[in-house]
Amino acid sequence: MIDKKEGHKESETLELKKSTSELKEAIFSIVAILNKHQKGEVYFGINNDGTIVGQDVSEQTIRSISKTISDRIEPKIFPIINPVNLNGKDCVHVEFQGNDMPYFAYGRAYMRVGDDDRQLSAKGLENLFMKKNKVSWEGDFSNKRFNDVNEDAVKIFITKANKANRINFTFSDLDSILNKLGIAKEGRLLKAAEILFCDNNSFEVQAAVFAGKDKLTFLDINQFKGNIFNLLEQSESYIKEHMNWRAEFVGSERREIPEVPVRAVTEAIVNSLCHRDYNNPKGNEIAFFKDRIEIYNPGQFPEEYNPIDFIEGEERSILRNPLIAHTLYLCKDIERWGSGIRRIAKECGEHNVKVEFKKLKSGFVVVFYRFDMGEEKVGEKVTEKVTEKVTEKVTEKVTENQQNILKSVANNPHITALELAGIVGISDRKIKENIRKLKQKGLLRRIGAARGGYWEVVDK
Secondary structure (H helix, E strand, C coil): CCCCCCCCCCCCCCCCCHHHEEEHHHHHHHHHHHHHEEEEEEECCEEECCCCCCCCCHHHHHHHHHHHHHHHHEEECEEEEEEECCCCCCEEEEECCCCCCCCEEEEEEEECCCCCEEEEHHHHHHHHHHHHHHHCCHHCCCCCCHHECCCHHHHHHHHHHHHCCCCCCCCCHHHHHHHHHHEECEEEEEEHHHHHHHHHCCCCCEEEEEEECCCEEEEEEEECCCHHHHHHHHHHHHHHHCCCCCEEEEHHEEEHHEECCCHHHHHHHHHHHCCCCCCCCEEEEEEEEECEEEEEECCCCCCCCHHHHHHCCCCCCCCCHHHHHHHHHCCCCCCCCCCHHHHHHHHHCCCCCCCEEEECCCCEEEECCCCCCCCCCCCCHHHHHHHHHHHHCCCCCCCHHHHHHHHHHHHHCCCCCHHHHHHHHHCCHHHHHHHHHHHHHCCCCCCCCCCCEEECCCCC
16 A cells, blocks of 8 residues: 555556546456456546645445446455545545456456556457466476487486586486476476477477568478577577678788677577467477568567567566466576567667567567678778779679679678578579589689688689
8 A cells, every 4th residue: 555645656456537537447456457467446536646636535435436346346345445644635546456367357368567557468368367277388298208308408407507506416226317397297297398408399490481571482492490598509500500701800800790680580580489388389480581581480579578578677577388487497598587679679789780679470580681682781992992803903804693602701701502492583593504604703702611611702
């Protein structure tokens, strides 16, 4: 209960109303607070800025509030309603609680977000029912057995978690370890353990590189399967391999700079697997387009929140899969709960990379916008230097396609033939043919092996 001083602010559990003329709106707030926190307070006679204005209070006022709450909120609640005197002004204090979610006001369900009451969608209601019944996919028993667990993956995890100082026990046997982690009980694996440590499960990550800005033509497509740690490793490797990189020299030291910060990409991948909806059989997706990189997961963003709430606000993480999240936290794959989106935004901001967080009906996607190499936004000085080499120092004719190949390679020495095909606009076979000719002309050479090496434009 608030004291008699003015200046109180509305919160997730406190609603202020000027008078009982706003009783209907107060009913919505009561339901929203109950669905979020299961208890709260409403005052009549206080402006929402905290100014105590008072109002007429009589037995009829108390009865009217009580009857409206009884008639308009389902399931029924039994609030405590009392007149109070604040700064010499009469007000009404309503205190309520209830655990029988979801609650409805005038036939609609709401959820409290800050001091706002937001109507719940069908999916939000479903999540509320699951929360009430403590039903979660990851907490159900799995059909997998202990001999399906990748023991080496568990041992590697234990080593990482010990190094991070987030556990204080070492590997003994699978049964003991998985029970300590809370992902096995009664001699059986939970579904969380299936995702975390079983290589043979039904979930996958689909990865593709598309030629343009839509999904009409793809240059590469792949599928990754395995335990969640293996999926993380394969996904991160795929993105690093297909991203554009440029070289910078600091003194004599050569540095490889990715078009999107690796830390932001890694964070997005971890979050996409950690917070996805495992009730949904659809796979996670990594998609490279000419102008952007998308990381998608089939797990809708919490209905009552927006990404900006976590970037700029103080909101705590909403864990769809707390067992999986906790395990990833222990080995430091997740640094802090609730900080993922903020960390992605911060990294991209520091590197001048545009990032967007999109709530979709089918899930959630993080979009990293790429520099358009055709507009020479990356490595312009390098591109100018290559053009100069081609136009002034090469006596044998170089085609426009070959010039574009040299420019692209100068900007990204690790670029693949498939990516060149998308940038230049010719087939993979034609790219390889032009690369062969450029090598013959002494303008291009390969440093290192086919995998793991890089291209170098030759300064003749």
